[in-house]
Amino acid sequence: MERGGESITDERNVEADEGQEDGEPTAATYDCSGGSRHHQGGDDGGDGHDDDDDDDGYGGYGGAAEAASAIIGRGVAAEWSRLSEDLLLRIFSLLPTIDRFRVCCVCRMWRHMSLSPNPGYWREANLYSLSSSKPHLTEQAVKAVVLRSKGMLVNLSIQCCQLSLLEYIGCNCPMLEGLIVGDVRFWSPNGPRGEWMPAVHAFVHGCGARLQSLKILFQVTEGDRRRRRELSAVVAALATGLPNLVSLVLHVTGQQRLQDDDVSVLTQHLPRLEVLKLTGAHITDASLDLIGTRLLSLRSLHVDGCRSLHQEAVDSLRSRRKNLHVSASGGFFWHPPTGVDDEDWAIMTVYAPVEYKEKIKFYAALPSWIPDVENLILAGDWNTVFNPGLDSPNPTPIREDTFVLTSLKGAQSLHDVKDLWDKVGSVWHSTEKVRSLMPRLRWVELNYERIKKAAVPTHWKRTLNKDQEQSSGFWVVDPENSSQLWKVLGPDPGPGTKVQIWRKKQDRNQTALIFEDEETVKTTVGLEEARVNKQVSHGSSVCQMVMVPHDRLIIEPLPFGWNQIPPAPPVLVYLYEAKIGVQILQDRVSRKPVTVATSRLTDLQSVGDGGFRLPQALQNTQKAAIPKTGVSAVASIIADNSLGYMA
Structure with missing residues (x-):
């Protein structure tokens, strides 16, 4: 070498x-x-x-x-x-x-x-940090571990798994008790149908005797009926071939989801289950009834993001099974793929309910999640922002923040960690992963000029000082100078608007993110005079999220690196007073606001994933405006006062 x-x-x-x-x-x-x-x-x-x-x-x-x-x-x-x-x-x-x-x-x-030969040395192997974009490397590493373990491997964690590797694990790991797989792609658009079943049977035949914990994510890239039957066959093979499972986490993404028939098979053949997680499944109240009746050993049930469940059925299960913890928040999970320096990444955003009590209840379920590519909140330069945070005087569950960030570092093998902690309830986590190498050092410098003085309570004073020191850049503007801001950003939402200054580079004015918070005490900042210089290593992507109290939620993902000047801000999709608005904020040339379409909430069409989409007429109107800005966007509106945006 x-x-x-x-x-x-x-x-x-x-x-x-x-x-x-x-x-x-x-x-x-x-x-x-x-x-x-x-x-x-x-x-x-x-x-x-x-x-x-x-x-x-x-x-x-x-x-x-x-x-x-x-x-x-x-x-x-x-x-x-x-x-x-x-x-x-x-x-x-x-x-x-x-x-x-x-x-x-x-x-x-x-x-x-x-x-x-020393099997005890290789009883456990965590290879989750190996990139999913290089499955051959994962396969080589797993085979090297299995060879050294002499068949005594007990626990294995990997981020991606091809069919050949799944079959190899089944044939060579008879002592396996725990397996975590972040991505199993059984189906591909051009692949032959049914080719995965020998690998599944080999896996359950070889590992079924001792396997107690299985966490696996399936991606289904086709949505026809035959694929639906094939998915059910995989679930049935796992249920019948792994009778000793105590913990099962199944997350199916893409064109197919788990349904009631799959839950019926699981509850029939896995009576020893103590932990069951079926995030994002298309199951109904009937599945909850089966789970409560058949799985008598169950201690923890997670059906988060299952949009067809009713609160009454969840409450009924909780009343019948006092010792059963049931997590059934209405949050919706979305992950668009992106690339960073040849790495296969996913920007994960959790859309929480916007009603305050429901939002707090949603966050309260965080400690029971295992952070992975399905439930991370990532924003900015691979930053994690938890809401409410610095921008809200409302209490936030700090322990969940700590849990997610701590697990994030280990599960995702991220480096260059910077944690900013505030007792009010703020955590800002910044990191970047470039294969196995430590990233280059990055620095952020904020320069504010002629900031007007104003009375600020202790909470906000400490917050502002900490933000300026740590380069978060949160400020509050009053109506006196906000008119300058809304000339660029669009309609003025009124007084009490909170602004996070972002993405100003080389003194070129770009776009700020907007918050609305009626309880915020105002201070004054001349936005046109504020300069932000930000230097980071190349190859980073940006996904910025804004969460607003009450009934509005804005998500703004930016598919640009910091070394680029975005041609125009992306589309904002927001929910406000039962209206859906899709607005492209600026034209690339004239820099003037361009309104694309608005629609009543009742005009939205239901789609198969439990959410809604804009009517075709609105989509056509939206597409007609896209060439003016160079921004490609598809809006996806989620039910239960949660909203998603895809770019």
Whole structure:
């Protein structure tokens, strides 16, 4: 494995590790037993020094390899040589799975230990950080882990799984007790029908005896009746072949969803279930009745986003099963795909009910979620914003914020973490993932000029100071100068409007995001005089979210990198006083507001996913205006006072 001036990524660690024989040394080798360092085959001139330009200074190995390289470089390798193999293996077993591959690159002894048959060392493997855009890498890593575990692998987490890998797991992991798969694509538009069933049968046949926990996300890309039957066949195979399941999380996305018949099969064959999560399923009250009657061991039920359930049925189940926790919030989940530096990402947004009590109830269910690509709230430069937050004096469940952010770091393997914490209830989490590499350092600087003084309560004073220090940039404008803002943004929503200043670069005026909060005490900012300079690494995408109290919710996703100047703001879709409005805020050339269409809520047409869509006439009107702005948009209005927007 040659290295000269570039860091060794996860891909190279896994692939190179697969390609070498058991006793073959790596190109960069450290002899831990003698304390001397040898370099073979590098292009650094043979002097044994590291020419790597990585920020970490240790050749980009990461984790234990970095620490070991530093220690060995200080001439204390003999201390490590005194540690027994058992003790070293216990230390290695505490490392993340990817770092266990990296230790093979440190020295011959460590490589020998990591490759030697030691099933206890590889009983658990978390490979969720490997990109779903490179399934071959995930498959290589899983096979490497299974080979080292000698069939003793107990828990496995992966982000993507092809049919061949699912079959391999079934044939080689008889001791598997827990499996998490973030994305299983059984169907493709051009693929043959039914090709997945042998893999499913191989999996349940090989793992059915011991598997107790299964979390799996299916993507169905076709919506015909035959695909519906095939999905039911997969659910039936899992239910009948995995009788010992205690925890089951099934999330089906795309053109098909779980239905009542699927729940009937699950409740019939899985009586031992204690945890069941069926997020976004198209089930009715009849399924709740079956669950309450048949699954007597069930302790936790999650049917969030199941739009056909009635509150009366949920309350009835709770009254009958006092010890059963039922989470059935009306939130709607949406995730458009996007790309960041060749990574296959998804921007996740949770649309919570806008009524205050229902919103708090919705957030109260957060601790029971396992953060993944289906329920994260991501906004900005891979930022997480929880609402209500700094912009609201209302209380917010802080513990949920902490839970999601903590789990986010581990589950998604995100780096460059910046947490801003405020006791009022605000969390701002910023991160960026570029394959296995740590991202470049980023800085944000805000410069405000001639800000008028105004009396601000303690809460807002602390908030504003913290925002200015940490570059969030929340301010409140009064009617005196808001007229300048609405000349650009459109109709003036009235006094008490809160503004978050965003996306101003190189002193070029761009668009601000708007909040409406009647309880906010006003202060004054001359928006036309405020300058924001923001510099980030290239390749980041932006998804900005605005949540407004009462009966309006605005979502503004921006498919632009920070290194670009967007040609025009995207479409805003908002729900206000039982009216639906779709408005493109600015024309690309004239920079004047362009109203596309408005419609009464009753004019919306129901669609199969439990939501609504604009009538065809409105869609045609909307498309007619799109060429003027260069913005492509499709509006999707969600029921129960929640609203979604897709760009």
